[in-house]
Structure formats: C-alpha cells, structure tokens
Amino acid sequence: MHNKLALIGFGNVARHLARLLVRKQEALKSQYDITFSFTGIATGRHGFAVNPNGLDIQKALELVESGQSISSLSTFQVDNSLAVIQNSQADFMFENSPVNYETGQPAIDHVRTALNKGMHVSTANKGTVVHAFQELSALAKSKNKRYMYESTVLGGTPIFSTFREAMPAAELISFKGIINATTNIILSRMEDGESFDAAVKYCQSVGVAETDPSGDVDGWDASIKVAALATVLMNAPLKPHDVERKGIREITAEMVNQAKAEKKRWKLVASAERVGNQIKGRVAPELVESTSPLFGMMGSSTGLTFRTDVLPDYSVTVSEREGMQGGPEETAYGLFADFVNAVK
C-alpha cells in the first residue's frame, strides 16, 4: 500500500528517519508491500513545504543541511506546522517537534489535528504521552487509526511494542533502570576523573545535552519517561510532577571516587512500583553494587528491568558500540517501526 508521509519537525531525528526510510525502501516493498512518498515537511527554522504529489526528499535534506529554506519545494503557500498537516493529504504523520515538559504543546495539537484528518501518528515526543495519552488514544481509536510513541523511551528500542505484541496479558508489577543517557555519560566521565562541569560541557559539545542541561541533570527527562511508562504499561496516568525526583547535581567527584574505591557506582536510577493501589514513581541517584545489572551500563548505555506476573525478571538493555552510539539514529528506528507496524 502506498503511504503519504508528513514530517512535522525536521531536525536530526527526522532527517535520520527520512534517510532510513529511503535506505529500507526495497525491504519495505518486498517484505511488507509498503511504498511511500513525502508530502509535507515542517521545519523549525527552514520553512515549510507541501506537495501532495511528493516532495523531493533528497533536495529537502540538502537545503536544510546547507542552511536554506525548503519553501521553494512547496506547491502550496504554507507558513506553519498545522497548515502542513492539513494540506499534506498524508496517511501518516511523524511528530518530532521539541518537547515541552510542562504542557506537551504544540505536539499535542499536531497529533490531534493529524488524527482528526484520518492519519496514523508516531511521535518521539514524550509530552504527548504524559499530558494527553488517554485523549489521543481514544481519538485514534474512534478514527480507527493508530497513535504510537515507541521512541519516547529508550530511543527506538522496542519496549511498548514488546509489551503490546509479544507479552499479551502480562501484568507489569514494577520496573527499574537507567533511562537518561546524558546523566549516565556524565557519571561515567566523572569516574574517569572529569569534573561535573566538564562532563556537562562534553555532552553539550556532542549534542546530547541542551544549553540548559537541567532537563537531564535534575532528573526531569527521566521523570517524564517514568510517567510515560507508568501511563501506558501500568494504566497509571502519572504526571512528571507525581514522580519523586532527585537529579545528580549533589554527586561530587569525592562521592564518585569513594564509590569506585568500594567497587560501586553512582547511577541515576528510575523506577515505578505498585504500592497498595497506587503507582509510586521515583528518580534518584543510587549507589549500585557490582552485582547489579545496572553496574555495567556505562556511557550512553541504558536499560530497564521489568517484573511481571508471568516471567522471571525481564531486562532490555541498549549498549553503545562502534558506529552506533544511540541517539538520533536509534530514535529514528522507533518511528520507522511504528510506521511499519501501523500500516503493514
């Protein structure tokens, strides 16, 4: 089946996604009979483009990567993301606008608009899950479309789809793990003798931390992911503010060295568990023993252990390796997988 695609947000992740789709074009056709064209692109700083007959994606990538606007590719006069969604005639929208932890906007409006226009949606935007999961899921259902969000936690590594497709009727009792790569890189580098400030600067220089690093180092990013996991997998609509939260600012070089001497490590541990009939979410630094599965997760490696009523403890970890450090490429695959799963 042919699918017209709208890309709302055209940053690093969305551009990796576009290249991944092009690279997998033949596999999609032969394995799933899926073909596609790009009919709408909305960027943050390089304009907007719509062409229901198909945009030249290579040209769009070149223009943006050389700092030029894509508006020359457009057959419509459009000047905002909602207009791109409304005029793209797309079957599937990829939502990659910047996350707003407080409100989930404008991503929620993008998703709502696309679902109302009869599109499936996949988003890497955690804000939509923690602020509007129930509304957007219900809306998608009423339109017989899918609202998907695999990339919001552990990059594109399958978590939500594993529970949805591979672990039917399993009851999630608790989960625990490392879900923020930036703080894990910082703590790993501090163990190698770097100062906290230098490690933060390193993360900013390679693009994994923002200019204001507080979303990561104060535990907000991890909290929003805990809330997303609890909302979807435990049917417990936690808000990020409901998650007990402590970041890594109080972890000193001395504490890291002391831990190292004792063959332990400080890790920013995220978890949720059922306490009575409530779900208690928590993000806090923990001193981890060498026997813990979290001990060996260094640098950008992340992972989660799930306790269910049907299996022994089930853990998924994602470890950086040469040529594949995680980040945008991985997130792009999660969006790609959502697309294939929705339309196959």
Place this chain on the structure above:
Amino acid sequence: MHNKLALIGFGNVARHLARLLVRKQEALKSQYDITFSFTGIATGRHGFAVNPNGLDIQKALELVESGQSISSLSTFQVDNSLAVIQNSQADFMFENSPVNYETGQPAIDHVRTALNKGMHVSTANKGTVVHAFQELSALAKSKNKRYMYESTVLGGTPIFSTFREAMPAAELISFKGIINATTNIILSRMEDGESFDAAVKYCQSVGVAETDPSGDVDGWDASIKVAALATVLMNAPLKPHDVERKGIREITAEMVNQAKAEKKRWKLVASAERVGNQIKGRVAPELVESTSPLFGMMGSSTGLTFRTDVLPDYSVTVSEREGMQGGPEETAYGLFADFVNAVK
C-alpha cells in the same frame, strides 16, 4: 472467539500452561475476546482423552498428578497422540512432546497433522524448528494458519515475536549470549566450591538436568538453540551439527578458581555471526571479563545480545528471582503468548 485446544504432551510445561490459561481466563475474555476449552489431551504415561465438547481440565490435572490415567474422561476410544489431534476438533494445538535432537520426531508429525487439520500450532519443541522450519512454515502459510515456537529459546521470553512484531526490517548481523540454564547453574555452583559431579547431581535433583546430562553439558541444547535462532532470524537453516560445539566437561575446579582470582568467569557462550556469505554458529566455554554483560548472569539467568543494522547492541536477559526461577512456568508463558498472538 472460542478456541478448542489440544494439548499434545501433558508434562510439567503443559500442566503449567493449562493452569496459566485458567488463571488468565477473564483477562483473555475482557482484553481480547478470547475464550477456550480443552478438547484433546495426550500424555506420555497417563493415557489419552478426547471430548470435542470440552474436557474437565481440573480433573485431568488431578488424575495425572495422582498417577492415574485420563482415559476415563474421553468420549472417544483413542490410544495415540495423532488420534487425539485428529479427533479433537481443536483450533489450536500445543505441542510439548519430548525433544529428539537428531530427527525432531514425533513432534514434526504432530505439527504437520495439526496444520493439515487446519489448526494453529505452538510448540516448545526445538526439534521442529531445526529439522523442519521451512516445510512447516510453508505448510502453515498454505493453510492460512500459524506455526509458532516462542518457547524454544530463552523459555517463554519474547525473542522471535520481538523481531517479528517490534523490529520490522531490522537485519540481524550477529548474536551472542548464554542460552543453556543448566550449564550456567553448574558453573555458578562450581564457583561456590561445589564439584562438577555434585553440581550436575543438584541439577538432576531439581529437575533441570536429565539422567543423562550430556544434552546440556556437551553443548547440544545450546547448539540446537543457536541453529533455531539462525534458522528463523538470519534466514540461515543451520543444523545443530553445523554449529561448532564444545561443552563444559573440560572446565576444572582449578580453572574456575583461577578465573575467580582474576575476577573473571567461565561461561558457556553461544553465538552466531555472518562470515562472508555464511553464518557461523558456535558454542564454547569462554573466559568472560567483569565488564562483559554475561559476567553478571548467574544461576539459571540467561540472555542474548543482538547486533542489528538499526539499533545499538540490543540485549534481552531473564534473571531468576524469588518465586520465579524460570523453567516450566516461563516456557508455559511463551506457549500462551503464541496462542493469544495467533488468535487475537
């Protein structure tokens, strides 16, 4: 939808499965609109029973567990497994007969017969995958039915379904891990000072090793799992004999102690990788460093790391915990999950 179920093999795993289905009866009805009854049971030593209107499963469990035959429950005169399959009018067959590493029989005949009668099939029997995967998959496809085998590797932990449903168009480059629990228990107990023979006896006493332990300790079980994984996930129909194989008999107490002193561990490592246009499978003891993800897998814990073209290294591990050590309960969940995924 109502599903009539045939249980071919009624040992520990199948009895756990029957109890799991009963325990999840309401969840299946409310979440998936699935109902079921048992219409055929074939046991190894306690007879055969068929009743297309539904057998009393509690009664069957009681009879077998008190050493009695189930034939009194039957409305048909049946005296073999194929007759149970043919007369059960089942929609779904669970195949749990003992594994024959050399031929895959009689399991292959059971699966073939069930598919030909228009049933979906789930089997925990690795022999069917390594000796007849292509034939049985093609047969299932031609009948528009499913041939499923989630439980053949890592108990019931989702591996095949994760690749099938959650990682579309991903190319598997290699995998590596610990996939035989018995040898891992033996090596863990040797590290605690137990002799090889005593550790084998322990495994036999708790039912994880056979009277003849060579299937586990000589690496046959791991080899057959490597062959199954390569066959399904890498499109490389390896036979167990194609897998380079070395067991743990040569690992002495001295070697284990020496490794311990160096903060290393001997593990029976199973792997497969693409070398040129061939897939090379291997099972052999390896001296593992404390930084390896395999180092922390002790006792009955098992796990695999997958290298694909789309994600950083992706690992799944299953760790024993209080009240859930893996084994039959876990395997039963894999069969259960196959059932739900096939009929939902």
